[in-house]
Amino acid sequence: MEFLNTSIGRKMIMAVTGGSMILFTIIHLLGNSSIFVGPSGINSYAEHLHSMPLPIIVAFRAVMLALFVVHVIYGIQLTLENRVGRTSQYALKANRKATFSSENMIWTGSLLFVFIVYHLLHFTFRSTPGLKLVTDASGHFDVFAMVASSFTSFVGAGIYVAFVAVLFLHLYHGIQSFFQTIGQANDSTLPTITTVGRFVALVLFLGFASIPLSILLGIIKG
Numbered sequence: 001m002e003f004l005n006t007s008i009g010r011k012m013i014m015a016v017t018g019g020s021m022i023l024f025t026i027i028h029l030l031g032n033s034s035i036f037v038g039p040s041g042i043n044s045y046a047e048h049l050h051s052m053p054l055p056i057i058v059a060f061r062a063v064m065l066a067l068f069v070v071h072v073i074y075g076i077q078l079t080l081e082n083r084v085g086r087t088s089q090y091a092l093k094a095n096r097k098a099t100f101s102s103e104n105m106i107w108t109g110s111l112l113f114v115f116i117v118y119h120l121l122h123f124t125f126r127s128t129p130g131l132k133l134v135t136d137a138s139g140h141f142d143v144f145a146m147v148a149s150s151f152t153s154f155v156g157a158g159i160y161v162a163f164v165a166v167l168f169l170h171l172y173h174g175i176q177s178f179f180q181t182i183g184q185a186n187d188s189t190l191p192t193i194t195t196v197g198r199f200v201a202l203v204l205f206l207g208f209a210s211i212p213l214s215i216l217l218g219i220i221k222g
């Protein structure tokens with residue numbers, strides 16, 4: 001427990017919670033890509049997820065929520081600490097090649113918080129207006145119709161493209177920071193880790209953005 005009160009302990013918590021959420025995001029994109037198969041693709045994927053035993057679904061959601069909350073609390077705490085110690089960190093920071101992404105983690109993180117709350121109200125709790133909530137031919141909830149009805153307007157699709165652009169900015173620094181914190185980056189491996197991390201952030205952005213854009217442009221049809 002003492003470890004959690006050290007700066008490296010807190011960074012380690014950020015890395016473990018952030019890394020787990022990155023893993024979820026990669027799996028989520030792979031699952032969502034089934035929408036390119038058409039309505040049956042994403043509907044049978046969603047059906048498969050929802051047919052898991054309830055305790056597993058509840059436990060998964062509780063773990064995700066805990067990871068998210070802990071990441072946010074420690075992120076705020078670390079940012080405040082860094083601000084207080086700004087003068088002593090100055091030399092170190094100049095060395096570390098700050099980027100727009102690394103300098104604004106707290107702001108991109110805060111925007112992601114807002115987007116994720118919106119996203120859960122939208123597709124998990126299905127409580128936002130204008131959603132098409134129907135069942136498909138086999139009597140199961142039609143996730144395709146719900147998702148498609150959200151992205152037929154420029155604003156609906158635009159919100160999600162903005163969401164994943166902010167995710168890109170957060171992960172542009174976040175993935176590389178994860179490897180540095182867990183001690184996997186040294187002077188010779190850091191450039192490669194940074195490049196691969198930025199590439200993965202870009203692939204996630206293009207992958208997620210392609211879904212609302214393909215629906216908006218009529219490339220994916222019901």
Ligand code: HEM
Binds near residue numbers: 046123143147209
């Ligand atoms: C185009 C982009 C996205 C689409 C179309 C999409 C679609 C969906 C859908 C349909 C669900 C509900 C699944 C169900 O209950 O059957 C869902 C849940 C969720 N999504 Fe996304 N998603 C997108 C991007 C993201 C991103 C970028 C993140 C995180 C950074 C994310 C995080 C979540 C979470 C945490 C859940 C709740 C999982 C649960 O129900 O337990 N999504 N998403």
